[in-house]
Amino acid sequence: MENRQRLEQIDSGTMPDATAQQQPAKGAPRLLLMGQRRSGKSSISSVVFHKLPPNETLFIESTARIQKDSLSSFMDVQIWDFPGQIEIFENSNVTFDIDAIFGEIGALIWVIDAQDDYTESVARLHHTILNLQRSYPQINIEVFIHKVDGLSDDYKFDIQRNITIQIQDELSDQGIDNAPVNFHLTSIYDHSIFEAFSKVIQKLIPRLGQLEAMLTNLCRTCRFEKAYLFDVNTKIYIATDNTPEDMSSYEICCDFVDVIIDFTEVYGSWPRTQQWRDRLEGEPWDQPLEDQVACDRAEAGMILSDSQRPIMLREVDRFLALVAIMKEGSYDKMPQINMNVDVVVKGLEEFFRITKQKNIVEPTIMKGPGRPLQGGR
Numbered sequence: 001m002e003n004r005q006r007l008e009q010i011d012s013g014t015m016p017d018a019t020a021q022q023q024p025a026k027g028a029p030r031l032l033l034m035g036q037r038r039s040g041k042s043s044i045s046s047v048v049f050h051k052l053p054p055n056e057t058l059f060i061e062s063t064a065r066i067q068k069d070s071l072s073s074f075m076d077v078q079i080w081d082f083p084g085q086i087e088i089f090e091n092s093n094v095t096f097d098i099d100a101i102f103g104e105i106g107a108l109i110w111v112i113d114a115q116d117d118y119t120e121s122v123a124r125l126h127h128t129i130l131n132l133q134r135s136y137p138q139i140n141i142e143v144f145i146h147k148v149d150g151l152s153d154d155y156k157f158d159i160q161r162n163i164t165i166q167i168q169d170e171l172s173d174q175g176i177d178n179a180p181v182n183f184h185l186t187s188i189y190d191h192s193i194f195e196a197f198s199k200v201i202q203k204l205i206p207r208l209g210q211l212e213a214m215l216t217n218l219c220r221t222c223r224f225e226k227a228y229l230f231d232v233n234t235k236i237y238i239a240t241d242n243t244p245e246d247m248s249s250y251e252i253c254c255d256f257v258d259v260i261i262d263f264t265e266v267y268g269s270w271p272r273t274q275q276w277r278d279r280l281e282g283e284p285w286d287q288p289l290e291d292q293v294a295c296d297r298a299e300a301g302m303i304l305s306d307s308q309r310p311i312m313l314r315e316v317d318r319f320l321a322l323v324a325i326m327k328e329g330s331y332d333k334m335p336q337i338n339m340n341v342d343v344v345v346k347g348l349e350e351f352f353r354i355t356k357q358k359n360i361v362e363p364t365i366m367k368g369p370g371r372p373l374q375g376g377r
């Protein structure tokens, strides 16, 4: 208890924007950002969760205390950003309450600066994994090999191979062969950081397989190339169909979400005047407006000029949107496509209504040292 209080005294800082005012949701899975000083932890958190333009991270000051942040979206998540100099397991000045940090954890994200000498960071990561394996063997450890912008593909993959082999060899020397450690190449200057976070968050979603099956079926029936379910505020995709991963599709869909959000922020929404409505319902359409629109939610469409492929966005709820890239020539089938999308959107709504309720009824799903979240991949 004393340790917990001490921890709370150390970590009273928050991020400088509106979401930071919220108290971290109790029982919400926690993502811990750890790694060496200046490896890019605060930048990652600010770019992904606070939309800070990457160039402005140059002015972020070094973190002196644990920064706690909470994301209230389709699911509540806490993000704890640790100062690089804090050594949790062997600290002669402060004893940390390890259970207060690692209980209820969703994942530990270890950030390694790929543009710097990473020997010490890898040694600390190894030490951390060994300590966690004793009490929390199921905690997902996600290693972000970060700042890979400006590095050639060969060099990036060399670094990834080196780090992976080093960690695996050292762990297997200690008799640990199946530690849940995953590696991602990331940079805040492109979409790779959002993609990596998407993969981390997806592991926290109960029954992810059902979501993927819904999107896979939708792609098959509507002949979509790719479909993503986006958390619109962070551009994290929380599910996609089962066709092979395709970074360029994800980038296009991310940019489309950005355009729609920016457009909405600038122009907002406004009620139609009666005069405007009369014009829309008059000649040559002669139908009530409600019968003319495909759905009663926000939707948007655009044709990609590179190959005449339409891209569509449909709001699911205030946090989520379905974004799909269609095949060339799909415009002829729009009525059918709209009907199918309607059904899937309703299904998605129902899915989140049920899983949210379940998580409230069964709080133990997200508790317990190192317990995996139910249904995680």
Ligand SMILES: Nc1nc2c(ncn2[C@@H]2O[C@H](COP(=O)(O)OP(=O)(O)OP(=O)(O)O)[C@@H](O)[C@H]2O)c(=O)[nH]1
Binding pocket: 036, 037, 038, 039, 040, 041, 042, 043, 044, 056, 057, 058, 059, 060, 061, 062, 063, 064, 082, 083, 084, 085, 146, 147, 148, 149, 186, 187, 188, 189
């Ligand atoms: N080139 C490049 N620089 C990055 C990237 N991410 C962060 N940086 C830069 O790295 C520097 C350190 O970033 P911080 O986010 O303060 O690092 P930190 O890990 O939070 O540092 P501490 O708070 O000291 O632990 C900043 O100048 C960032 O602009 C990236 O993906 N690529």
